[in-house]
Amino acid sequence: MTEEFKIKTATVGDVPVILQFIKELAEYERMSDDVVATDALLTKNLFGKNSYAEVIIGYYRDEPVGFALFFHNFSTFLAKPGIYLEDLYVQPQLRGxxxxxxxxxxxxELARKRDCGRVEWSVLDWNEPSIQFYKKLGAKPMDEWTVYRLEENLL
Incomplete structure (x- = not known):
């Protein structure tokens, strides 16, 4: 089955699929009301003059079934870039x-090729299936850190 799964780097033509997956992920995470992303905003910020993130799309039997959106950060302690995985999503019927x-x-693998020091991401505390998935892969929770955020209206 995994031999029928292919990954491709997203292009501007994939924006509607990316937005669909963002909305599906938001529904799963009980955050649909927080989504303000549009095709125009994604086009501008993913594929415009300044692209701020990268996207890969997973295809199963030539149909898009999941995606990952990520960008570089930087560790001063390691003096190396890292990759921050903002979203990793596979449609529910194809999980497992x-x-x-x-x-x-x-x-x-991309992080290794780019000489990154780490890959990081966040997971909601209640999302036990994802937590178990990440732990099974060897990922470690960073329990001693708390995420803080300034929303756009405070910038």
Missing amino acids: KGFGKILLNYIT
């Missing part, structure tokens, strides 16, 4: 088939 692991492995 190894596609999420393939997408994450793609990101970690």
Whole structure:
């Protein structure tokens, strides 16, 4: 089955699929009301003059079934770039088939090729299936850190 799964780097023509996956992920995370992303905003910020993130899309039997959106950060302690995985999503009906692991492995291999010091991401505390998935892969929670955020209206 995984031999029928392919990954491609997203292009501007994939923006509607990316937005669809963002909305599906937001629904799963019980955050649909927080989504203000549009095709125009994604086009501008992913594929415009300044692209701020990268996207890969997973295809199963030539149909898009998942994606990962990521960008570089920097560790002063390591003096190296890292990759921050903002979103990793596989449609619910296709979970458990190894596609999420393939997408994450793609990101970690990319990090190695780019000489990054680490790959990081956040997971909601209640999302036990994802937490178990990440732990099974050897990822470690960074429990001693708390995420803080300034929203756009405070910038």
